[in-house]
Amino acid sequence: MEKRLLHIHCQTPQGLEGLRQAAYFCRRIRALLTVYLPLSDKFLVYFENDVVQIDLDGGCLAPVEAARDQVETLASQAGAKLDFFVPRHFTSASLPDIPADFDFMCSPPPTGRRGRQTARGRTGHQIQRILRAARYPLLVPGAFHTPWQRILVLFGGSANAVAACRLGLSLARQARVPLEMLTQAEGGTRDEYREKWKAAGLAGALEDGLQQWHFSHARRFEESLGAVPADALVIMGAFDHISIREFFHGSKLKTVCAVLPNSLILAGPRGATEI
Amino acid sequence: MPIFTPRRTLANWNFFRADDRLLLIVIALMVGICSGLAALALNRSLAAVLTWLHPYRGQVWAFVLPGVGAALSSLFLNKVVNEGAGHGVPEVVYAVSRHGGLLRFRSSYSRLISSFLTIGSGGSAGPEAPVVMSGAAIGSNIAKYFSLNDRQRTTLVGCGAAGAIASIFNAPIAGMVFAVEVILGEWSARNIIPIAMAAVAGTEVSRILQGNQIAFEYRHFDIHLVDIAASAGLAVAAALASVLLTRALRATHRLSGLLVVPAWVRAALGGCLVGLIGLRLPVVLGEGYHAIDEMIGGHFASGLLIAAAAALAKVLATALTLGSGGSGGIFAPSLVIGSLVGLVYHRALIWIWPAIGLVNEGCFALLGMAGLISGMLQAPLTGIFLIVELTGGYETILPLIIVSTIATTLSHYFEPASYYLRDLVERGQLLRPGTDRRVLTDMSVREMLETDCVGVAPEMRLREFIEVVKRSRRNYFPVSDPRSGIFLGIVYLDDIRPYLFDPLLYDAVVVGQFMHADVQVASPDDDLHEVLRRMDTERRFSMPVVFNGRFLGMISKATLLDRYRRELMVQTHWR
Numbered sequence: 001m002e003k004r005l006l007h008i009h010c011q012t013p014q015g016l017e018g019l020r021q022a023a024y025f026c027r028r029i030r031a032l033l034t035v036y037l038p039l040s041d042k043f044l045v046y047f048e049n050d051v052v053q054i055d056l057d058g059g060c061l062a063p064v065e066a067a068r069d070q071v072e073t074l075a076s077q078a079g080a081k082l083d084f085f086v087p088r089h090f091t092s093a094s095l096p097d098i099p100a101d102f103d104f105m106c107s108p109p110p111t112g113r114r115g116r117q118t119a120r121g122r123t124g125h126q127i128q129r130i131l132r133a134a135r136y137p138l139l140v141p142g143a144f145h146t147p148w149q150r151i152l153v154l155f156g157g158s159a160n161a162v163a164a165c166r167l168g169l170s171l172a173r174q175a176r177v178p179l180e181m182l183t184q185a186e187g188g189t190r191d192e193y194r195e196k197w198k199a200a201g202l203a204g205a206l207e208d209g210l211q212q213w214h215f216s217h218a219r220r221f222e223e224s225l226g227a228v229p230a231d232a233l234v235i236m237g238a239f240d241h242i243s244i245r246e247f248f249h250g251s252k253l254k255t256v257c258a259v260l261p262n263s264l265i266l267a268g269p270r271g272a273t274e275i
Numbered sequence: 276m277p278i279f280t281p282r283r284t285l286a287n288w289n290f291f292r293a294d295d296r297l298l299l300i301v302i303a304l305m306v307g308i309c310s311g312l313a314a315l316a317l318n319r320s321l322a323a324v325l326t327w328l329h330p331y332r333g334q335v336w337a338f339v340l341p342g343v344g345a346a347l348s349s350l351f352l353n354k355v356v357n358e359g360a361g362h363g364v365p366e367v368v369y370a371v372s373r374h375g376g377l378l379r380f381r382s383s384y385s386r387l388i389s390s391f392l393t394i395g396s397g398g399s400a401g402p403e404a405p406v407v408m409s410g411a412a413i414g415s416n417i418a419k420y421f422s423l424n425d426r427q428r429t430t431l432v433g434c435g436a437a438g439a440i441a442s443i444f445n446a447p448i449a450g451m452v453f454a455v456e457v458i459l460g461e462w463s464a465r466n467i468i469p470i471a472m473a474a475v476a477g478t479e480v481s482r483i484l485q486g487n488q489i490a491f492e493y494r495h496f497d498i499h500l501v502d503i504a505a506s507a508g509l510a511v512a513a514a515l516a517s518v519l520l521t522r523a524l525r526a527t528h529r530l531s532g533l534l535v536v537p538a539w540v541r542a543a544l545g546g547c548l549v550g551l552i553g554l555r556l557p558v559v560l561g562e563g564y565h566a567i568d569e570m571i572g573g574h575f576a577s578g579l580l581i582a583a584a585a586a587l588a589k590v591l592a593t594a595l596t597l598g599s600g601g602s603g604g605i606f607a608p609s610l611v612i613g614s615l616v617g618l619v620y621h622r623a624l625i626w627i628w629p630a631i632g633l634v635n636e637g638c639f640a641l642l643g644m645a646g647l648i649s650g651m652l653q654a655p656l657t658g659i660f661l662i663v664e665l666t667g668g669y670e671t672i673l674p675l676i677i678v679s680t681i682a683t684t685l686s687h688y689f690e691p692a693s694y695y696l697r698d699l700v701e702r703g704q705l706l707r708p709g710t711d712r713r714v715l716t717d718m719s720v721r722e723m724l725e726t727d728c729v730g731v732a733p734e735m736r737l738r739e740f741i742e743v744v745k746r747s748r749r750n751y752f753p754v755s756d757p758r759s760g761i762f763l764g765i766v767y768l769d770d771i772r773p774y775l776f777d778p779l780l781y782d783a784v785v786v787g788q789f790m791h792a793d794v795q796v797a798s799p800d801d802d803l804h805e806v807l808r809r810m811d812t813e814r815r816f817s818m819p820v821v822f823n824g825r826f827l828g829m830i831s832k833a834t835l836l837d838r839y840r841r842e843l844m845v846q847t848h849w850r
Contacts, residue, residue, distance in 0.1 A: 001721075001799070001827055032823060042357060044379075049419055051370075051377040055357055083823060088802075089704065091369055099800075101721075 003031040003103035005139065006085065008038060008054070009071055010109040011062030019071065021141040021263050022106040023078035025233075028148075028175040031103065033075055036085040037067050040094045043087070047100045047133035048270075054098075054108050054126055100134060104265075107140045131238050131268035137167060140257075140264040148233040148263060150211075152180040154256065157193060160237025162200040164267045168235045169205050171265070178211040180232065184224045185217045221252060225259045238266040296468075299427055303434040303469035306417055307476025310410030310435045311442035314477065315484055317387045317402050317409075318443055324395035325561055332397070332557060338550030341560070344396020345546030345601040348389040349539040352602060356385040363408030364604070364695045367432065367458060372699070372706040373716065375425025376415050376432035383412035389602035397560040399549055399592035400603020403443060407604070410439030410477075411458065430466050433459045437470045438477030445481050445488060446664035449657060450474040456654040457695065460707040491564075491571050496638040496670050505633060506642055506674035509620045510681030513646025516616045517682065518689040520590050520609070520651065521697075527598025538600050545599025549592045558585050559592035563611035570614045570640040571666070579622040586615035605694060609647040617643020641671055642678045649679040650686035653693035658682075714842050715803040720820055723803070723835055724828035725749075731766065732757045733787030737774055740786055744768065753819055753826040754790045762826040764790040765819055796821040797830055806830060 007022040009015060019035070026033040036043075038060050045052045068084065075082040087096035107127055131138055153168035155161045165181075172179035183193055190213075197203045216224035228234060238253045256264065331337050352358050358379070363386050370378050386405035394400050414435030418428035433454040441450030451474045455462055531541045553560040569575045575582065593608040617639035624631055633639070641662055649658030658679040663669060692700040699705040706713040729747045731740060733754050743752065750768040755761060770789045774780045795813050797806045797820045810818050810832065817831035 001822060046374045046377055049377075049422060051374065051379055053357070053379055053381075081823065089373065090702070091366055097373075 002081075003029065004034045004083075005031050005104040005106060006098070006102040007033060007035045007106040008056070008060070008108045009035050009062075009067055010038075010056065010060035011067055011070070012057070012059045012109065015060060015109045016070070016074065017143075017145060018106055018109060018141040019074050020078060020145040022139060023075045023080040023082075024145065024147060025104075025106075025139055025263070026080040027078055028177075029171060030174065032083050033080045034083045034085050034102065035071050035075075036087075036098065037062075037064050037071070039087070039096055042094070043096045043098050044091055045098045045100055045130070048135070050129065050133040052126065052129045052133060054130075056108065060109060100136075102136055104136050105130065105134065105138050107138050127266075131266055133270065134268055135270050137235075137265050137267045140266060142263040143261050146231060146262070148177070149231045150178045150180055150229060150233070151175070152182055152228055152232040152234050154234060154236040154252075155181050155183050155193065156186070156237075156252070157183075157188070157196045158237060160267060160269055162196065162202065162237075164235045164237040164265075165197070165200070165202055165206065167265065167267050169202070169209055171233075171235070172209060179209050180212040180214065180229075181206075181210055182214040182216065182224065182227055184221055185215060190215055221255050222259050225256065228260055228262065230262070232262055233265065234260060234262045235265040235267065238268055295427070298421075299423075299430060299469045300472050302417060302421060302423075302431060303473045304476045306410070306414040306431050306434040307438035307441070307473030308480055309413045309417070310406070310438035310473070311477030311480030313383070313387060313409045313413065314402075314406040314439040314442040315481055317391060317406055319485070320391055321395055321402060321562070324391070328395070328397070332553075332560070335554070337397075338554055339547055341393075341397040341399075341550045341553070341596070341601075342543040342546035344392045344394075345398055345596065345599065346539045346543035347396075348392035348398075348602045349542035349600045351392065352385060352389045353538055356381050358382065358385050364404050364457070365698055367408055367411040367436065368460075368696060369699055369704055370411075370415070371429050371432055371459060372704060372713070376411075376418070376429040378412040378415035378432065380412065380416050383409050383416060386602060390604070393546075393596065393601040393603050394561055396546070397550060397553060398546055398596040398601045398603060399559050399561070399563075399589060399608055400596050400601060401562055401605060401607025401610075402603065403440065403606035404604020405602065406439040406443050407436045407453075407458070410435030410437075414473075426465075429459065430469050433466060433470050434473030438473040438480075440477075441474040442477035442481040444661065444665060445478060446661060447471075447474040447478040449661040449664050450477060452660050453654070453657045456657050457652055457693075461709065491568050491666050494571060494635075494637055494666070495668065496634050496641075498634060498638070498670055498674060499632075501632060502634045502638065503674050503677060505624060505631075506639075506677050507681060508624075509617060509639060509642055510646050510678040511685060512616050512620050513613060513643055513678060514650045514682040514685035514689075516586070516590070516612055517609070517647050517650025517686045520593065520605070520612060520647075521686075521690055521694045523590050523594035524598055524605070524694065525697075527594040529598075531599045542600035545595040546601060548595050552588050552592050552595075556585050556588045558611070558615075559589045562607040563589070564607065567610055567614045567640070567644070570618050571637040573635050573637045575618060575636075575640075579619060579626065582615055582622065583619045586612055586619060589615065605651055606648070609651050610644045613644035613647030614640035615643070616647065617641065638671060638674075641666055642674050645675050646678040646682040650682040651694050653683050653687055653690075653696075655679040655683045709843075709847055712804055714839060714846060715807065717846070718803055718835075718838055718842055719799070720797055720801055720803060720806060720830055721799045723830045723838060724799075724820060725831060725834060726828040728753055728826075728829055730755050730826065731786050733763055733785065733790065735786045736782055737771065737784045737786075738781040740766075740771070741775070741781070744771070749829075751817060751819075751829060752786075753829075754786055755826055759824075761824045762796070762819065762821045763787075764792040765794050766790045794819060798822060799827060803835070807832075807835070 041056050089097040151168050151172045153165050197206050214227040218224045370376050386408045390405035411432045414431035418431040436458045437450040437454035440453050441447045451470050454470050534541050558566045589612050621636040621639035645658040645662040649655045659675050706716050728749050730753045752766045754763045797818050799822050817829045820827045
C-alpha cells in the first residue's frame with residue numbers, strides 16, 4: 001500500500017506554498033497526498049500516548065468547494081496523486097479527530113502574527129508536541145518551493161540522527177536522488193562517527209549510498225550549515241533531548257530553521273517511517 | 276558514546292515497574308489528591324464569590340451579572356484556551372470509549388475557570404461536571420507522564436472523576452459509583468481498587484481542608500409503608516421532570532445555535548434572561564444548595580404553586596444557562612429541581628388527601644433529588660448513594676431505591692440514553708468495554724488484510740485462468756487493469772464452475788466476461804463494524820479492500836473472527 005502524507009490545507013499564500021512542496025514531495029517518493037480541508041479552526045490528533053490540539057488561523061477556513069478546486073489544480077500541476085481526508089469522528093461538534101496512522105505529515109501552517117511573520121517559525125509548541133508523539137516524520141515546508149534534487153542528512157550521532165539517516169537512505173532510494181550528509185565534528189573524527197553507523201547497522205548502506213559527506217570543523221553550527229546545497233531536502237532528527245539541555249545548549253533545530261531556506265524532514269524520537 | 280543515558284520517563288524506572296497494580300494504586304492516590312484539590316478550589320472560590328455578590332443580588336441591575344459571567348466564561352473557553360464549550364462529561368466518556376482516556380492538559384483547568392465565571396455570577400449550573408472533567412484530565416495527564424497503557428490510563432481517568440466527586444460532596448461511595456457507572460461503564464476488580472483509593476484520597480483532602488461536613492444537615496425521618504408506596508408516584512414525577520430538563524437543554528442549545536451572533540453574545544443573552552428570572556425567583560440562581568437545605572429541613576416557606584413555578588423556572592434557567600453557552604454541569608440544578616419536585620408532590624398529596632399521614636416533606640425533597648439525578652444520568656446507584664451520603668442517613672434507603680430505579684426506567688423509556696451520553700449514542704460513539712462494537716473498534720481493516728490473493732487481468736483467457744486457480748489457495752481472484760492497476764472486479768471460484776467441463780470454452784471466454792464488476796468493496800479506513808454489516812447484507816464471507824482505486828487484499832469473516840477472539844481476550848483479561 002502506498003505511503004500517505006497528511007497535509008492540512010490553509011487557503012493562505014503560506015499554506016499554498018506548503019501544499020506545493022507537499023505535492024512535490026509526494027510525487028518524488030510516489031506517496032499519496034491526503035489533504036484535510038479544515039472544518040473548524042482546531043482539531044485533535046490522538047497519538048499513542050498523547051492528544052495534540054492543532055489550532056489553525058481563521059484564514060485557513062475557506063469555502064470547501066473553492067479550496068477543493070485549488071488543491072486539485074495544484075496537485076495535478078505537481079503530478080501528485082491526491083485524496084481528501086474527511087473526518088468521521090468528533091470529540092465535540094467543533095473538534096474533529098484526525099487519525100495518527102499516516103506515514104508523513106506536513107507541518108500545520110504557523111498561527112499567530114509572529115508565526116506568519118517569520119514564515120519558518122516552525123518549531124512552535126504544536127510541532128514539538130507532534131514530533132515527540134508521532135510515529136511519522138514531519139515535512140516542514142521551506143519559505144519557497146525549490147524542487148529538491150538531493151537529500152542531505154544532518155548527522156550528529158544521536159539516536160534520532162541515526163533514525164534520520166535511515167529515513168534519508170530510504171527516501172533517497174525511493175526518489176532516486178543522491179544522498180549527502182553533513183556532520184559538525186564537535187571534536188570527533190570521521191571514524192568515530194563511522195563507528196556509530198556500524199553500531200546502528202547502517203555502515204554498509206551508507207558506504208554504498210552516501211555520495212558526499214560534508215564533515216565540518218567550523219566552530220559554530222551556523223557556519224557548518226553553509227555547506228547545505230540550496231536544492232537539498234534536509235533531514236534531521238529532532239527533540240532527542242530534554243528541554244533543560246535545550247535551554248543551556250540551544251537547539252540545533254531552531255538554528256536550522258532560522259538559517260536554512262530548504263524544506264525539512266524532521267524525525268522525532270518515536271522513530272521514522274520505513275519506506 | 277554517552278556514558279549516561281537519562282531515563283526518558285519515570286515509568287521506566289524499575290522501582291515503578293516492579294508491580295503494575297501497585298503502581299496504579301499509588302498513582303491513583305496522587306490523582307485522587309490532585310482532583311480533590313481541584314474540586315475544592317472551585318468549591319471554595321464559588322462560595323467566596325457568591326458571598327461577595329450576595330448583597331447586590333436584590334438590585335435591579337443585578338440581572339446582568341449572570342450575563343456578564345456567561346459571556347466571560349464563553350470568551351475564556353473559546354478565545355483564551357480555545358476549547359469547545361459544554362460541561363465536558365461526554366468528552367470524558369468519548370475519550371474513554373475511543374481513545375484510551377486521552378484528554379488534553381488544558382481540560383484540567385479550563386472548565387474550572389469557565390464554570391467559576393458562569394456559576395459565580397449566578398448562572399444556573401453546577402460545579403460537579405466541570406470538576407469531573409478536570410479530575411479526569413488530571414488522571415489522563417498523570418498517566419501520560421508515567422507512560423501508562425490505555426487500560427491503566429482509562430482507570431486513572433475514572434480515578435480523577437471519583438476523586439473529584441468524592442471531594443466536592445464529601446461522598447466517597449458516590450464518587451466511586453459515579454466513576455464506574457457513568458464514566459467507565461465497567462465494573463471490574465482491576466478498576467475498583469484504584470478508583471476506591473482515589474475516592475478515599477479525594478474525600479480526605481476535602482475533610483482535611485474544610486472539615487468533615489455533610490452537604491445537608493442530618494435529619495431523622497420515620498419511614499412507613501405509606502411513604503414507600505407514595506414514593507412510586509414521586510418517581511414518575513421525577514422521571515417526567517428529568518425528561519423535561521433534558522429536552523429543554525437540547526431545545527435551547529438548538530435555538531441558541533440559530534442566533535447569528537458570536538458565542539459570547541449568545542451566552543450573555545442567556546445569562547441575562549436567567550438574571551431576570553432570578554429577580555423574581557432567586558432560587559434559580561447559582562447552585563441553589565441553600566434552597567435545598569431549607570426544603571430538607573421543612574423550612575421552605577413558599578406555597579405549593581410558588582414551589583411548582585420555581586421548579587419550572589429552574590428548568591428554564593438551567594436550559595438558558597447551559598444551552599446558550601454557559602459552562603457548568605447539571606448535577607446541582609438536578610438536585611434543586613428534584614427537591615422542588617419532591618416538595619410539590621408531597622404538598623399536592625397532602626392537599627388532595629390531608630389524612631394520608633406522610634413523613635415530613637423534607638424526606639420527599641430528598642427522594643426527589645435521587646429521582647432527578649437517576650433520571651438524568653440513568654444511573655440509579657449514583658442517585659441512591661449520593662443522596663445517602665449527602666444527608667448522612669440510611670433511613671430513607673428503601674424509598675430511595677424505589678424512586679431511583681423507577682425514575683431511571685421511566686426516563687429511559689422517553690430518552691434512550693442519559694443526558695451525558697445521548698449525543699455519543701446518536702453518533703454511534705459510545706463504546707462500552709467488552710461490547711461487540713468496542714472490540715471491533717479496536718481492530719482495523721488494515722490489520723485484517725489477506726494479501727495472498729492472485730490478481731488476474733480482464734483479458735486473461737479461461738485456460739490461463741484455470742492455471743492460476745491451480746496455483747492459488749484462495750477461492751477469489753481480484754481483477755485489475757494491467758496498465759493502470761485499477762481494480763475492476765472480482766472472480767469467485769463458483770463463477771467458473773459452468774465453464775470448467777467444456778474445454779471448447781477455454782479459449783473463447785475471458786475473465787472480463789464472468790467477473791463481478793459491481794462488487795461491494797471496503798476501504799482500509801472503514802470501520803470494521805460497517806464492513807461487517809455490509810458483508811452481512813451482501814451475504815458474503817469476504818470482501819475486497821480497495822484504496823485509491825487499487826486492490827489491497829481481501830478481508831474475510833474467518834480472519835475477523837480469529838482476531839476478534841484474540842482482541843476480546845485482551846480486553847477482558849484481568850476483569
